[in-house]
Amino acid sequence: DLAVSERVLKIPLAHGITTTRNPAAPEDEAVRLRARLSKGLTIGPQMLAAGRPIDFGPDRSAEDVRIEVRRQAGTGIDYIKVYAKMPPALIRAAVDEAHAHKLKVIGHLQASSPREAVDAGIDAITHAATWTTSLLPEDRRAPYESRRREVGSMRARMDWLEWMDGDSPEMLGSIRAVVESRTPVDPTLIAYATKFLGRDPRYRASPYLCMVPAEIRGTWDGWLDDWPEDAFVQGRRSWPRLLELVKRYYDAGALLTTGSDFPNPYVIPGVSLHDEMALLVESGIPAGEVVRIATRNGAEALGLLEQIGTLKEGK
Numbered sequence: 001d002l003a004v005s006e007r008v009l010k011i012p013l014a015h016g017i018t019t020t021r022n023p024a025a026p027e028d029e030a031v032r033l034r035a036r037l038s039k040g041l042t043i044g045p046q047m048l049a050a051g052r053p054i055d056f057g058p059d060r061s062a063e064d065v066r067i068e069v070r071r072q073a074g075t076g077i078d079y080i081k082v083y084a085k086m087p088p089a090l091i092r093a094a095v096d097e098a099h100a101h102k103l104k105v106i107g108h109l110q111a112s113s114p115r116e117a118v119d120a121g122i123d124a125i126t127h128a129a130t131w132t133t134s135l136l137p138e139d140r141r142a143p144y145e146s147r148r149r150e151v152g153s154m155r156a157r158m159d160w161l162e163w164m165d166g167d168s169p170e171m172l173g174s175i176r177a178v179v180e181s182r183t184p185v186d187p188t189l190i191a192y193a194t195k196f197l198g199r200d201p202r203y204r205a206s207p208y209l210c211m212v213p214a215e216i217r218g219t220w221d222g223w224l225d226d227w228p229e230d231a232f233v234q235g236r237r238s239w240p241r242l243l244e245l246v247k248r249y250y251d252a253g254a255l256l257t258t259g260s261d262f263p264n265p266y267v268i269p270g271v272s273l274h275d276e277m278a279l280l281v282e283s284g285i286p287a288g289e290v291v292r293i294a295t296r297n298g299a300e301a302l303g304l305l306e307q308i309g310t311l312k313e314g315k
Contacts, residue, residue, distance in 0.1 A: 002032075002033065004213050004216065005033055006042050006043070007213050008213060008262075008269050009042060009044025009045065009047075010043050010044055011211055011268075011271075012044065012045055012269050012270040013043065013044050013270075014270060015269075015270030015271065015274060017270060018308070019047075019298070019299075019302065019304065019308060020045040020046075020047050020048075021047075021048050021049075021050075021079075021106075021259070022048070022049040023079065024050050024051070024053045024083075025049055025051065026051075026052060027051040027052065027072055027075035027076075028075060030050075030051065030077060031075055031076045031077060033047065034048070034078075048079065049077055049079070050078065050079035050080060050081040050106060051075060051079075052081070053081045053082070054068050054080065054081065054082050054083060054094060055082075055085045055086065056068075056085060057085040057086075057111075058087050058090075058111075060090065062089065062092075062093035063093075065090050065093040065094050065097065066093055066094075066096075069093075069094055069097040069101070069103075070097060070101070073097075073098070073103055078104070079103060079104050079105065079106050080094055080098040080103055080104070080105045080106070081105075081106050081107070081108070082094050082106075082107045082122070083108050084109065084110035084111060085110070086107070086109075086111055086112060087111050087112060088112045088116040088119065088120050089120075091105070091107065091112055091116075091117055091120040091121075092120040095120055095121035095122060099121070104124065104303075105121070105122050105124075106122075106124040106125070106126060107122045107125055107126065109127075109130040109132060110131050110132055111132070112132065113134055113170065113174050114130060114132075114174040114177060114178050114183075114185075115174040115176075115177040117183075118177040118181045118183050119177065122183065123183065124183060124184045124186070125184070125185045126186045126188060126259070126261075127186065127187065127188050127191075127261075128185055128186075128187035128188070128189075128242070128245055128249060129160070129192070129245055131153070131156075131157050134170060135170050135171055135174065136163050136165075137163065137168065140163040143159075143163075144160060147159050151231075154195060155227070155231055157192075158196060158231075158234045158235055158237075158238040159234075159238075161238040161241040161242055161245075162234075162238050162241060164245070166248055175249055175254065178254050179249075179253045179254050183255070184256075184257050184297070184300070184301035186259040186301075187246045187249075187256060187258075187259075187280070188260065188261040189242065189243070189246065189279040189280065189283070190260050190261070190275045190279060191267055192242060193279060194265060194266040194267055195224070195265075196235030196236070196238060196239050197232075197235060197236060197239060198223070198224040198235065199232055203266040204266065206266070206268065206271070208268050208271040209266075209268065211268055211269065211270070211271065219265075220266065223265040223266070224265075243279075243282060246280065246283045247283045247284045247285065250284075255297055255301060256280075256285075256293050257301045258277055258293055258294040259273075260272040260273045260276055273294075277291075280293065295309050297309075
């Protein structure tokens with residue numbers, strides 16, 4: 001919806017956000033909106049955009065992936081987005097085809113671990129926690145799959161956080177692969193705070209909710225109403241483990257960035273990017289480093305460090 005998008009895009013700009021990455025969108029609409037922003041016809045940050053997420057499971061072929069990448073490349077988008085069902089072999093096919101068209105690949109992972117995605121050549125990862133079953137201790141993998149079937153993927157993710165072993169070879173190997181390849185990771189803590197801490201009045205009663213267009217707020221109605229109280233108890237209990245995981249990435253030297261994952265429920269344009277920065281501080285990252293993450297690191301992750309991201313004459 002162009003009118004709603006234009007209203008939304010003014011808000012991050014008013015909060016000091018001058019460049020944004022739209023990691024999944026209908027291709028034609030995204031390209032038109034990007035052009036309107038660059039020409040000044042729409043007020044907002046400059047935008048880089050991916051097309052529709054490619055979410056092919058193991059029943060699909062590498063050629064299926066390549067065909068879809070070629071189709072999206074022809075629309076003029078900036079990124080290819082691979083999604084949760086994609087196994088490593090299909091991510092590799094997407095990367096190879098995208099790179100042939102001089103496009104980067106960004107991934108919301110799950111079927112593939114960060115190490116597997118890095119080995120496949122992925123260019124950026126959204127979300128610090130990938131909920132990948134193989135990252136859990138072996139004796140927790142089957143119970144985690146059972147929990148996903150029993151209570152749904154979102155609530156099962158709290159079990160994943162409680163059961164993960166940050167010192168396991170699988171987890172350490174994934175973090176090391178991300179660091180050594182300098183693959184950007186966008187933790188999106190705010191997108192999970194509004195779920196696992198879903199009844200927190202900071203989000204449910206935020207004074208900034210009025211900034212969100214009614215058309216979008218309406219899609220949040222009933223959010224988490226079917227969760228029992230013990231789910232929120234578990235959410236509060238498991239939340240520090242997500243902060244711990246992000247801090248592990250930081251301590252290891254990962255290229256972290258800041259993102260909010262709007263329009264997830266109670267994620268507010270502009271405001272939630274500042275919330276994300278505060279949550280990164282809560283994870284133990286020094287405030288000055290969080291400013292660097294939100295500025296310099298973001299520019300590097302987008303390949304725009306020569307133009308933006310630091311204070312330098314000519315930028």
